[in-house]
Amino acid sequence: MSSKKRILTCLVLLVAVIGFAGCKKKTPPNTGTAPSLSGPAPTAQLTATPTTITAGDQVVLSWRTTDANSISIDGIGDVPSAGVKTVTPTESTSYHLVARGEGGSADATARVTVNAAQNAVAVPNDMSSSNLTEEEQFKASVQDIFFDYDSYEVRSDAQGALSKSAAYLAQHANIKVLIGGYCDERGSNEYNLTLGQSRANSAKQALVQAGIAADRIRVVSYGKEKPFCSESTEECWQQNRRAGFSIDR
């Protein structure tokens, strides 16, 4: 019933939205060549034009990768090995692309700074505005939270994001949430899977305490199996110590 409604909504939005719609069926990863034992390391480039906009303006994301068979952009999902997409971020956003291939993975980030609209009347501020897909609204309203090293306690700097997420989910009672728990590369796969589980559980508990029904939220741990970046730096480790939110379809 609700999935039929969602499909209908998607169809309507598909017509309305230029470019790839968020609820479009995901493009299968490019699997043209037989897997080899090892291959050249993938490369990835991602640019955003322009890099500074006023809320409501459009940004063109353009990317190119090599030697990758699985490419995804955070918040957009799986994408072809090269392409262009128009997005309308409502606040400053770092678009993050990960390209995985036989020879490893590569990632690229493009930062878009969004300035507050000068004319509040002219710019639609309403999240349910019909020029955003459900996916885009969700991504703008329900943002990932980050954790300290070897910790699964929700940090004080995540409270604002969680409150905003809870408010959005309260307004959109049909949406179910999948929370993924992620860890940095250090330590064992097995122990990190339990730590990621606890991170996802902590984020779930925070939403439940804010009034969201527990049965709308599913958690899964990815441990260090699906990193957002792969550099051995504190900056990247912090990126990977997170609870990530997505619509549970």
Added chain:
Amino acid sequence: MMIGLRTLPRPLAGILSFCLLSSVIPALHAQDQVHTGIGLPTNQHIRLAAADFKPVGNDPQTPQLKTVFDATLFNDLTNAGVFDMVSKSMIPTGTPGSPQEINLAQWAADPANASMVALGALAANGGRLSVSGWVLDAKNPGSPQVLGKKYEDNASQDNARAIAHRFADDIIARLSGLNGIAETKIYFVSARTGTKEIWMMDYDGQNPKIVTRLGSTSLSPRISPDNTRLAFSSIGKEGWTIRMYSLELGRMVAFPAGIAGGSNFSPAWSGDGARIAFSSSRTGDPAIWVADSTGGNLHKITSFHGGHDVSPTWNPKTNTQIAWVSGRTGLPQIYTMDADGANIQRVTDGGYAISPSWSPNGQFLAFSWNRKYGPGAPGGQDIYVIDLASRRWLQLTHDAGSNDFPSWSPDGRHLVFQREIGHQSELWTMLADGTEQHQLTHSGKDSMPNWSWK
């Protein structure tokens, strides 16, 4: 004496007691009691020469199979860690194909100076491979034969390797009293196909084969004590579940206890194959649960808020104790408990300690430890062995990558482990005292090894 030799990995016991006693011992190998032989002092490696086998007949397959056989046999005997192998460059010329064709005095003399000689003949004939092998005591020319064996199978490189492994294990059993490991397998995780699947290979890294093709992420393979079933964890539409693969049937089989909600990780077989312990978060925090290996009689045995209990391993000697990893005091540490959850004891005193593997004789835990773990700390993740009775430990790897997931060989004298350098993860083996480290895989994508039981 033989019983004692089978139950104790003496190189390790020797080194641990060396640390313990801090006594002045001229050389570590003087404490090494593993190596015994026929009419030889027990404190020396047997000096063994392996002659290249004599090719018989003119079947075109013979030369290639002979090359594979010779290399495999020499490698097996070297890996065993009980022989002082005579370098191929020092052995007499010529390839004796039988005891009647060898001049033993030449092999007993310098530079070979062999105490024992392995030799034989190999022939491919009409698609069949036949190998005759002997071991002769070079210091007992009057009655030299110690071992004589004949093997046959279809002619293939895999079978040439398999026969070499069997002959090596027969030699090791005859000369040292130990059960050899040349016929054992190693199960592991590999991302060679793009997703992490369970793979298997021979103990020496040869003959790798993919086992599962689930296309998701599969981790933590553990082979059953009868070597017929493989338990592992895999992510699917129900989240992380414990899955079971039958090597006899060549397909997945049911393990109902491994599903039911939450995340389920790191299965471990009891030594009698009757039970499986694993980590599950189905009722909240990840805890250790135990089920019958058929999937019934499931119960939770640890309960600690924020415990992060994972990576159980049974004492395979008694099946009454489990060691595991818990983050209940902060960074993960190794603990032991009775199989009903009672009598919890902490084993490690700090740092970041993970991935315990209980030795076949019940005496030791091998595990991975970063003793100075922390942001910016200089510590490395290395393999250690701890003697549970004395709590004395020994560091086996040093200054080489990040090392994890040690797993004991069934003879309790070797370990296989994962070594990651610059995001390239490979499998290595070593003797249980840290010597003889050898790289087994070269794909850069191999991890989480588990050694078969026999």
